[in-house]
Amino acid sequence: MPCTRCAITTMDPETGARHPDSEPLKTLRSYRLMEGEKMRKVMGTSPRMGLQMSLRSASGGTITLNDPIYVA
Incomplete structure (x- = not known):
């Protein structure tokens, strides 16, 4: 969602x-x-700066250097 x-x-x-x-x-x-x-009704008059994202993985997962990460 927008941030x-x-x-x-x-x-x-x-x-x-x-x-x-x-x-x-x-x-x-x-x-x-x-x-x-x-x-604008949802977000108000705050300026848009980017997107909020979160990791969707099994609980306890770990991301390490050079792991492939995909955004959809």
């Missing part, structure tokens, strides 16, 4: 204060909003 950017990016890590103009989310919203009315 959106959270409001924590608007906070200064040194002080914990939020950016007064909600940057960088304000700028990201100008070109990274979810497309389509149905998706």
Whole structure:
């Protein structure tokens, strides 16, 4: 499913204060909003950043270096 950017990016890590103009989310919203009315109802006004994925395997499985991984 689509992954959106959270409001924590608007906070200064040194002080914990939020950016007064909600940057960088304000700028990201100008070109990274979810497309389509149905998706915006579900995801709100948070800018889209990528995709959430998870591993579907038997419990206790392990991924190691050079293992083939397939995405469908």
